[in-house]
Amino acid sequence: MLYSEDMPREAMQREAGLGKGRPARIGFLLSQLGAHATELFAAQTKELGITPSEAGVIRIIGRSPGISQRELADILGSVQSRVVALIDRLEGAGLVTRTRSSADRRVQELRLTESGAATLKLLRRAAEAQEAAIVEGLTPQQADELFELLSALGSLRGLDSEIHLGYRDSAR
Amino acid sequence: MLYSEDMPREAMQREAGLGKGRPARIGFLLSQLGAHATELFAAQTKELGITPSEAGVIRIIGRSPGISQRELADILGSVQSRVVALIDRLEGAGLVTRTRSSADRRVQELRLTESGAATLKLLRRAAEAQEAAIVEGLTPQQADELFELLSALGSLRGLDSEIHLGYRDSAR
DNA sequence: TATTGTTATACTCTATAACTATA
DNA sequence: TATAGTTATAGAGTATAACAATA
Numbered sequence: 001m002l003y004s005e006d007m008p009r010e011a012m013q014r015e016a017g018l019g020k021g022r023p024a025r026i027g028f029l030l031s032q033l034g035a036h037a038t039e040l041f042a043a044q045t046k047e048l049g050i051t052p053s054e055a056g057v058i059r060i061i062g063r064s065p066g067i068s069q070r071e072l073a074d075i076l077g078s079v080q081s082r083v084v085a086l087i088d089r090l091e092g093a094g095l096v097t098r099t100r101s102s103a104d105r106r107v108q109e110l111r112l113t114e115s116g117a118a119t120l121k122l123l124r125r126a127a128e129a130q131e132a133a134i135v136e137g138l139t140p141q142q143a144d145e146l147f148e149l150l151s152a153l154g155s156l157r158g159l160d161s162e163i164h165l166g167y168r169d170s171a172r
Numbered sequence: 173m174l175y176s177e178d179m180p181r182e183a184m185q186r187e188a189g190l191g192k193g194r195p196a197r198i199g200f201l202l203s204q205l206g207a208h209a210t211e212l213f214a215a216q217t218k219e220l221g222i223t224p225s226e227a228g229v230i231r232i233i234g235r236s237p238g239i240s241q242r243e244l245a246d247i248l249g250s251v252q253s254r255v256v257a258l259i260d261r262l263e264g265a266g267l268v269t270r271t272r273s274s275a276d277r278r279v280q281e282l283r284l285t286e287s288g289a290a291t292l293k294l295l296r297r298a299a300e301a302q303e304a305a306i307v308e309g310l311t312p313q314q315a316d317e318l319f320e321l322l323s324a325l326g327s328l329r330g331l332d333s334e335i336h337l338g339y340r341d342s343a344r
Numbered sequence: 345t346a347t348t349g350t351t352a353t354a355c356t357c358t359a360t361a362a363c364t365a366t367a
Numbered sequence: 368t369a370t371a372g373t374t375a376t377a378g379a380g381t382a383t384a385a386c387a388a389t390a
Contacts, residue, residue, distance in 0.1 A: 026315065027209045027302050029322040034206010037199045053380090070348060082381060084350060106348040106389045130199050138324065143198065146321045149314060150201040156309040157208055225357090242371055254358060256373060278366045278371040 037134065044126040048119055049093065055123050057086050058112065061096060062120045066109045068101070095119055209306065216298040220291055221265065227295050229258050230284065233268060234292045238281045240273075267291055 038052070045055045060075055061067060073083045087110065090096040095116035101107035112120065135143040210224070217227045232247055233239060245255045259282065262268040267288035273279035284292065307315040 025303075026319055026322065027213070027299065027306050029319070029326055030202070030206050030209045030306070031213070032206070033322060033325055034202045034204070034209065037202040037206065041199070041203070051380095068348075079382065080349060081351080081383080085381085104348085104390070108349070127199065131197075134199050134202070134325070138321070142321060142324070145317065146325075147198055147201070149310070149318045149321070150198065150205060152310065152314070153205055153306070153318075154201055157205070159204055159208060223357095240371075251359065252372060253360080253374080257358085276367070276371085280372070 037130070040130055040133070041126070044130065045123070048122055048126075050090075050095075050119070054086060054090055057090060058095060058116060058120050058123065061110050061112055062117065065111045068107045068109065070107075072110065090116070209302070212302055212305070213298070216302065217295070220294055220298075222262075222267075222291070226258060226262055229262060230267060230288060230292050230295065233282050234284055234289065237283045240279045240281065242279075244282065262288070 041055075042052050045052050048055075050058070056076070057072065060072060064071075069080060069083045069087060072087075073080050076083070087096060087098065087108075091098060094113055097111050097113055098108040099111065101109050135146075138146065213227075214224050217224050220227075222230070228248070229244065232244060236243075241252060241255045241259060244259075245252050248255070259268060259270065259280075263270060266285055269283050269285055270280040271283065273281050307318075310318065
């Protein structure tokens with residue numbers, strides 16, 4: 001639940017001093033729709049037997065075969081011990097392999113198995129299906145417009161266009 | 173992390189079969205921006221010494237003084253034991269009171285203390301400030317447009333315009 | 345000494361189930 | 368019997384700190 005789930009529209013409008021016909025609810029809508037999109041995607045990864053976090057790891061490894069656990073932790077904005085647990089799980093599920101680097105034997109090189117690569121394909125297909133479901137009901141022009149506005153907002157906020165760090169506990 | 177944090181734009185575009193100049197990234201952007209909005213709000217509630225969940229509870233009680241814990245649980249889509257913990261915390265912080273109902277002595281009637289009502293005001297002010305921060309950089313026309321498009325999406329998805337259920341574990 | 349990875353541990357959030365008091 | 372609330376407990380997720388192997 002978030003910050004305006006129960007606030008009457010009139011009250012927000014009045015208190016925000018907007019009164020121009022648009023209530024102060026963009027933040028709320030973003031938060032609500034974002035959570036919804038996140039849940040939809042989570043439901044899809046669940047069918048593949050993985051969590052959204054694990055899906056993110058699979059994509060990163062798919063893009064950078066041989067990446068080390070340390071590098072992965074940096075990209076995720078997480079700690080090494082968390083990565084150990086994530087990879088333990090994915091290795092156990094037969095989706096990822098660990099190989100000691102011959103150049104530096106401290107390093108574990110991460111790669112997708114054949115099954116992991118197949119899962120990555122399914123993840124991409126799921127993302128496409130979700131995109132279609134989200135814009136369903138909007139005209140193509142509206143969808144383009146929405147995309148432009150959200151992109152602009154993202155750039156303004158300084159968010160990386162490729163990386164989504166997710167919902168951190170530290171923020172709560 | 174979510175479903176396209178590392179997927180190259182070209183790949184998504186190609187695989188989604190869009191190819192009309194717009195990559196299939198609205199779902200990702202919504203999720204990313206939603207998480208960002210959520211984090212910003214969480215940082216603000218933290219300064220008030222409460223979590224976003226507790227902020228939601230304060231708003232609901234402020235809107236419905238005398239509400240029971242059972243009713244609150246229903247609104248939150250949560251269970252009674254969770255509400256017990258939430259109210260324990262807010263009561264301990266002096267923001268909420270429990271009073272046994274004289275009509276049905278099983279029921280605890282929840283109300284904001286003076287301090288709780290003050291916190292609610294601060295929460296509303298924080299929401300206004302965040303709204304301003306979010307649309308900062310957009311023209312008023314763009315902000316209006318964005319609001320309309322997000323509202324349309326919300327109606328389409330059948331989301332309640334007043335209630336945001338948040339990020340459930342069940343979805344992960 | 346510094347770094348990669350691992351293990352042990354603890355804390356937060358939230359759910360389930362058993363229980364108490366009241367209806 | 369049914370319901371409101373409470374307590375006990377457990378699981379998931381993630382963080383910190385100590386440690387081992389390697390550089």
